[in-house]
Amino acid sequence: MPIVRVALDVPLHRLFDYQLADACPADVGRRVRVPFGRGEKIGVVVATAESSEWPLAQLKTARRIEDDLPPLPPDFFQLLEFASTYYQAPLGETIMAALPAGLKRLTPPQRRSGRTQRPPTAQPRPQLTxxxxxxxxxxxxxxxxxxxxxxxxxxxxxxxxxxxxxxxxxxxxxxxxxxxxxxxxxxxxxxxxxxxxxxxxxxxxxxxxxxxxxxxxxxxxxxxxxxxxxxxxxxxxxxxxxxxxxxxxxxxxxxxxxxxxxxxxxxxxxxxxxxxxxxxxxxxxxxxxxxxxxxxxxxxxxxxxxLQRANPQAQLPPVRILDTRQIKLQEGVAEPLLAAIRNRLERGEQSLVFLNRRGYAPVLACPACGWISHCQRCAANLVVHRADHCLRCHHCGFEARIPRACPTCGNQDIQAFGRGTQRLESWLQEQFPAARILRVDRDAVKSRKQWEEMLSRIHGGEADILVGTQMLAKGHDFPRLTLVGVLGADAALFAADWRAPERLFAQLMQVAGRAGRAELPGEVIVQTQYPDHPLFAALVAQDYPSFASNQLQERAQAGFPPYTFQAILRAEAPQMADALAFLQAAVTLPEAAGQDSISIYDPVPMRMARLANLERAQLLVESPSRPALQQFLPRWREALEQLRTPRQLRWHIEVDPLEC
CATH class of the missing domain: 3.40.50.300 (P-loop containing nucleotide triphosphate hydrolases)
Incomplete structure (x- = not known):
């Protein structure tokens, strides 16, 4: 009897063989109803065959082919097979992740044609530069x-x-x-x-x-x-x-x-x-x-x-660097920036104060005994969210009430240290009581509808000062926005992540680009304690090619991507010892030995070593050759799957990681 090989949305994510009397190659790409365990599931036919590696007596019979939709095309499978191979993921997982949830259900929701929308009025094409x-x-x-x-x-x-x-x-x-x-x-x-x-x-x-x-x-x-x-x-x-x-x-x-x-x-x-x-x-x-x-x-x-703005009356805004070592700050804001905001208010223009940190303050602490609002589940601090009257972890979502006194010593004079967008919004409202201030971050905008309403208010002139995070850094065009002030940019300058300068420069260039996009001239003010850093010199010159050239030279010298190719094996478990032991066993596998073009580094805890009650560790695999790395990873992964591990340990391989 013909065999169909089926991808199913199950934890193992391997392919399953079923018998099907009238199966044919034309069924590849179609959904199929099959028995699984004590129930049924909807899968996708990946291939047909005349035989199976399993005895026919052990194979169940598929219920029927679902032919209500066109089959998934061959190029669709070709892309998924590449992704599965390159990113070291089971093909079944790759296929089922690509399908809408309704197509994987035994009783999909009733399909409707959707509401008929009045077509928008055609907009004339602008003249090209x-x-x-x-x-x-x-x-x-x-x-x-x-x-x-x-x-x-x-x-x-x-x-x-x-x-x-x-x-x-x-x-x-x-x-x-x-x-x-x-x-x-x-x-x-x-x-x-x-x-x-x-x-x-x-x-x-x-x-x-x-x-x-x-x-x-x-x-x-x-x-x-x-x-x-x-x-x-x-x-x-x-x-x-x-x-x-x-x-x-x-x-x-x-x-x-x-x-x-x-x-x-x-x-x-x-x-x-x-x-x-x-x-x-x-x-x-x-x-x-x-x-x-x-x-x-x-x-x-x-x-x-x-290299020029499309609007001939719009020019790239000049970037001014404020050396905060020589300027007194009020709630992290320098007086020249306040004066610039005041000037825009008088002219009826909009300002954006950019601070890429949500919440009221990054941490709550007791100056008497040193208690800090640590997350119980993560290696991170709980952020003060005064608007919601809670402490919240931005990594795992854990929440707790803001204590009235120090939980350790009872001191009632506990303090919020640092500042986030909520604190900045409150302080700016005190400085400019007549101004309409709008905070734009993940706490204020949680859905597409809220985001559309927020954009409508900004475009409608219902805000004088925007306090925003990276949500406002790119892709938006506000004609009356003429000032961008940047706070807290220094934190990423000396981060352990070697990609941090690239990300910071991109973020600053993108947010700076929100100013002066129409006829009104714009200005960008960046506060920093390191005004002589080369990154800020490139930012003032708005010279991305020069910045990119310098960064690529540094990466070539250090042997970082794109001049080398990387993968990371990560493990997480309730105990760090178990995660590190698994990674050490991975290093000593025979498949990992004697690889001249492959470098495997020692296991180390991740920078965020604990997340959601799990201890996390990783090891880096590196090669100057992408083909060599891709030849090594499948053999290594097969050997890893044979290792005996603690029941609660989970591991995965990430190819071309963004964070090492």
Whole structure:
């Protein structure tokens, strides 16, 4: 009897064989109902075969093939198989993670066509700048696989380039996949795409969508009905039968990397998918990832430049550095910055005070005995959230009431040290009682609807001063915002993470780009105790190429990516000794010995050594050759799976980690 090999959404994530009398190769990619344990499950047929490694007597019989939907296309499986192999994840896990939840249920929710929306009024196309026209002319939509990197300063009109390229793809009858890093960038961009193409079918895919809406949009893409798919990282696995163009906006953003389950990079998989489909791909950013910049430097990517803002009346704002060693601060704010905010209030313009730290204060402490508000579950401090009257861990979510006195010595004079956006908001309200102050962070904005309402208030002129975190750092265009003040930037300058300077520079350049995007001139003020640091010199000059060149030289000398290739084996357990013992056993496996091109470092606790009551440790695997690393990892992983481990120990391999 023919055999079907099925991927199921179960913890083991391996493939299961079932007998099916009328199975044929055309069933590959279709959902199938199968018995599992005492019940039934919905799986996906990965392959058909005439025999199995298991005795036929042990194989159960599949119930039936579900033929209500088109089968998943071969290129979809090709991409998933690559991701499974490269990122060392079971193929079953990879396939089932890519499907909407409703398609994995025995009784999926009733599918509706969705509400009919009045098509938006078509917006006229703005006149292109000479730089934009040159970039568009240089990209051949119908020319096969070519990776392009678009380096455009903030406000230079990268989105307009995307829209013109989408227009060309639509004229050829092709679909476009446009990836964005975060949900909060989606509403504004989605509205702009819909307004440009009111007669086309535009769908969005992201985690804020209701389950039924996500399934409906995914199926529109699978059937070829969607012309443009706009989505976050999981959208890279969306089946698109007419795909002709891939666009990745803000390609440098760390949000494109999945941090649990299969730890994949949507940006990197986009390159793989474009090569498999033989279509062009465009990465866009004002601060490209150093890996992408290096690829452009060595000719792997074609690089294009947008060095002027699209609005001829808008200029890049000058950046002023305030040396806080010589200036007295009030609640972390220097008087020149306060004066600049006061000046904008008098002129009826908006200011943004950027502090990438949520809550009221980072820690609550007792000056008498030294007690600190440590999280009971993590190697982190509980953050003071005065608005919610609680202490909260930003890593595991643990909450506790703010104590009235020190839990250790009873001292009632416990103090909140440091400052977050809530404290800054309260203090600025005291300084400017007539000003309308709006705080924009994950505590104030928890859903897409709240985010859309917040953007509407900002655009409607209902806020004079914005106090925000990285949520406001990129992708937003506020015409009346003319001042950006940056607090607390020094913390990342000397971090243990060697990627910290790249992330800090990108963050500062992106948030600086919010100022002066229309006719009103802008200004950026950055407070620092290290005004002579080279990073700030590059920031003042707004010279990303120089910063990138220096960083790449340092990485080449230190042997860091992109000049070497890395993977990390991480383990977590209730006891640190168990995690370290497992990692030490991994080092001593025969498969890990005698690898000339592979370096395996000693196990060490992670920087966040305890998270959610689990102790965490890791070891780094490194090689100057990507193929050598990829040949080593599968053999090593198979050996790791044979090790006997404590019942509560969990481990995973992360390829191309962003944090080491």
């Amino acid at each position: 000479a730089e934009q026209a040159a970039v568009i002319d240089a990209i051949d939509i119908d020319g096969g696989f070519v990776p392009h990197l678009l380096f455009g300063v903030t406000g230079s009109g990268k989105t307009e380039v995307y829209l013109r390229l989408i227009e060309r793809a639509l004229a050829l009858g092709q679909q476009t996949l446009l990836l964005v890093p975060e949900i909060n960038l989606t509403p504004q961009l989605e509205a702009r795409v819909r307004a440009r193409f009111p007669e086309q079918t535009i769908v969005a895919l992201h985690s804020e969508l209701a389950e039924a809406a996500r399934e409906r949009h995914w199926l529109q893409a699978l059937r070829g009905e969607a012309d443009v798919v706009l989505g976050t990282r999981l959208s890279i696995f969306t089946p698109l039968p007419r795909l002709g163009l891939l666009l990745v906006d803000e390609e440098h953003d760390a949000s494109f990397k999945q941090q649990d389950g299969m730890r994949y990079s949507a940006r990197d998989l986009a390159i793989v998918r474009a090569r498999q489909q033989n279509i062009p791909i465009l990465f866009g950013s004002a601060t490209p990832a150093l890996e992408s910049w290096a690829n452009a430097e060595n000719g792997r990517y074609r690089r294009h430049f947008l």
